[in-house]
Amino acid sequence: MKVVTGAEMKEIDRYTIEEVGISGLVLMENAGREVAQAAVELLDDLKGSMVIVLAGRGNNGGDGFVVSRLLIEQGFEVKTILLGKKEDISGDAKVNLEILGKLEAKVWEISSKEEVLELKLLLDKADLIVDALLGTGIKGELRGLYPEVITLVNNSPTAVIAVDIPSGIEADTGRVVDTAIEADETITFALPKIGNILYPGADFVGDLKVVDIGIPQMVITKQEFKIDLITSKLVNYLLPIRAADSHKGSYGKLLLVAGSTGMTGAATLATQASLKIGAGLVTLGVPRSLNPILEIKLTEAMTYPLGESKEGILSRESVIEIKKLLNDRDVLAIGPGLTANDEIGYIVNHLLEKTDKPVVVDADGLNVIYDLNILKGRTAPTVLTPHPGELSRLINQPIEAIRVNSIEIAKDFAREYNVILVLKGARTIIATPQGEIYVNSTGNSGMATGGSGDVLTGLISGLLAQGIDGRSATIIGVYLHGLAADLAAEELTEYSLLPSDIIDYLPQALRTVMSDE
Ligand SMILES: NC(=O)C1=CN([C@@H]2O[C@H](COP(=O)(O)OP(=O)(O)OC[C@H]3O[C@@H](n4cnc5c(N)ncnc54)[C@H](O)[C@@H]3O)[C@@H](O)[C@H]2O)[C@@H](O)CC1
Numbered sequence: 001m002k003v004v005t006g007a008e009m010k011e012i013d014r015y016t017i018e019e020v021g022i023s024g025l026v027l028m029e030n031a032g033r034e035v036a037q038a039a040v041e042l043l044d045d046l047k048g049s050m051v052i053v054l055a056g057r058g059n060n061g062g063d064g065f066v067v068s069r070l071l072i073e074q075g076f077e078v079k080t081i082l083l084g085k086k087e088d089i090s091g092d093a094k095v096n097l098e099i100l101g102k103l104e105a106k107v108w109e110i111s112s113k114e115e116v117l118e119l120k121l122l123l124d125k126a127d128l129i130v131d132a133l134l135g136t137g138i139k140g141e142l143r144g145l146y147p148e149v150i151t152l153v154n155n156s157p158t159a160v161i162a163v164d165i166p167s168g169i170e171a172d173t174g175r176v177v178d179t180a181i182e183a184d185e186t187i188t189f190a191l192p193k194i195g196n197i198l199y200p201g202a203d204f205v206g207d208l209k210v211v212d213i214g215i216p217q218m219v220i221t222k223q224e225f226k227i228d229l230i231t232s233k234l235v236n237y238l239l240p241i242r243a244a245d246s247h248k249g250s251y252g253k254l255l256l257v258a259g260s261t262g263m264t265g266a267a268t269l270a271t272q273a274s275l276k277i278g279a280g281l282v283t284l285g286v287p288r289s290l291n292p293i294l295e296i297k298l299t300e301a302m303t304y305p306l307g308e309s310k311e312g313i314l315s316r317e318s319v320i321e322i323k324k325l326l327n328d329r330d331v332l333a334i335g336p337g338l339t340a341n342d343e344i345g346y347i348v349n350h351l352l353e354k355t356d357k358p359v360v361v362d363a364d365g366l367n368v369i370y371d372l373n374i375l376k377g378r379t380a381p382t383v384l385t386p387h388p389g390e391l392s393r394l395i396n397q398p399i400e401a402i403r404v405n406s407i408e409i410a411k412d413f414a415r416e417y418n419v420i421l422v423l424k425g426a427r428t429i430i431a432t433p434q435g436e437i438y439v440n441s442t443g444n445s446g447m448a449t450g451g452s453g454d455v456l457t458g459l460i461s462g463l464l465a466q467g468i469d470g471r472s473a474t475i476i477g478v479y480l481h482g483l484a485a486d487l488a489a490e491e492l493t494e495y496s497l498l499p500s501d502i503i504d505y506l507p508q509a510l511r512t513v514m515s516d517e
């Protein structure tokens with residue numbers, strides 16, 4: 001499913017209205033009807049319930065006026081509050097405001113702090129608040145009385161439905177401009193906005209419902225949006241069918257280079273995950289002195305003892321053995337638990353330059369890439385899986401800049417360096433060299449435990465080993481990683497979720513996806 005910026009949505013609306021000829025009033029009516037219906041459901045159709053519609057001065061407010069009218073018609077007690085003056089309203093919103101007037105439905109104007117304070121009692125007493133203050137048209141810091149009203153709504157115990165996007169969230173980024181409405185439910189029109197999906201915005205949205213307001217499918221497919229939300233259906237579509245007459249050679253050979261003293265767990269988790277996702281043959285290359293431990297920890301994988309500089313850390317010379325092993329392997333994954341020093345740096349950079357096979361680089365592997373330019377000339381896919389801290393080191397920019405502008409930064413990086421970037425976070429973002437962006441929709445806070453990333457590396461490299469292309473392997477890997485964690489957390493809670501549980505719940509995640517056609 002596509003995810004759009006405010007500007008992209010505006011263009012869809014414009015095209016529908018101007019080029020197709022469906023009037024803005026029709027779209028507004030449909031939008032209002034969907035919200036009104038959600039309100040009725042939330043109120044259990046209890047006629048006489050009191051609903052406060054908070055309307056802003058733009059078209060989001062216009063949707064609110066439609067909601068008011070439709071709820072009044074259905075027998076609810078509705079109070080419509082306009083944050084501003086009636087004479088400030090124009091266009092389709094004005095038409096709907098005037099309709100309310102003709103139907104003798106009162107609209108209260110609020111334009112002073114005193115009036116805002118009077119609102120408190122009403123908000124607390126109501127059964128539902130409809131937030132139609134600000135939609136995709138929000139620009140810059142909140143002005144006027146918006147911060148006060150939003151705070152009042154958030155301090156009231158009354159349930160809130162947000163129209164299109166909770167007011168105060170920047171539609172293009174998910175940034176909370178100042179403060180934002182904490183909604184119980186958000187009804188968004190035609191397509192989710194980025195601000196509904198990315199954090200911190202996503203925290204304010206509550207249950208997100210994407211509803212049809214009559215924008216023709218053709219208008220949506222015509223647009224060249226670059227951002228997709230990863231859904232179960234997409235993953236189902238990308239997952240290849242396993243042939244009945246296959247053998248272990250059909251599912252590829254993976255070489256994982258991971259682990260050092262104190263970090264055999266990272267190597268174990270990555271290896272187990274790659275096997276559990278279906279890689280045919282997995283070899284784990286580890287510092288020699290750790291080999292006996294990993295022989296015990298791992299049953300299905302082969303292990304290979306590599307040269308060490310000191311006990312439990314790979315030596316620069318081990319790169320020769322790694323290259324030999326790689327001759328007979330399809331994919332290399334390198335990084336988990338390696339420790340970051342010059343010798344590891346030599347190995348990682350040398351392999352990135354000299355190997356023409358798909359490579360996944362994670363963790364310490366990322367911390368030792370000295371010159372990103374070596375990635376530009378690689379012919380096979382390169383997948384980098386940093387969290388914001390690792391990306392910040394790679395591109396020499398503050399973490400905060402990455403958090404605020406994650407999509408643009410990921411997109412530029414993937415294009416410039418010819419990599420598939422997996423920027424890990426509460427909403428993991430995948431950026432491809434072609435400029436596509438995929439935003440993940442699964443996962444939970446229980447994954448914020450050391451070792452989760454190692455599992456992801458194993459999943460992505462295990463999928464690549466099976467011959468799945470780089471873009472699909474990362475999409476499938478990222479989604480299943482989060483979904484397995486979600487399923488695990490349902491039983492184990494987010495507190496007790498361990499990375500190894502993600503591996504244990506992978507079959508359930510796969511089954512869930514495979515049954516969603
Ligand atoms: N024809 C269309 O374009 C449709 C639009 N729809 C609705 O219209 C919304 C977009 O409408 P608009 O583009 O009019 O924009 P909004 O209604 O989201 O906001 C614009 C209004 O908010 C004020 N404002 C903006 N930033 C502010 C800030 N930081 N502090 C205080 N006030 C601020 C502006 O002065 C303006 O009055 C969508 O979210 C959706 O709800 C739907 O009705 C469907 C059709």
Ligand SMILES: [K+]
Nearest residue numbers: 134163165167
């Ligand atoms: K809103």
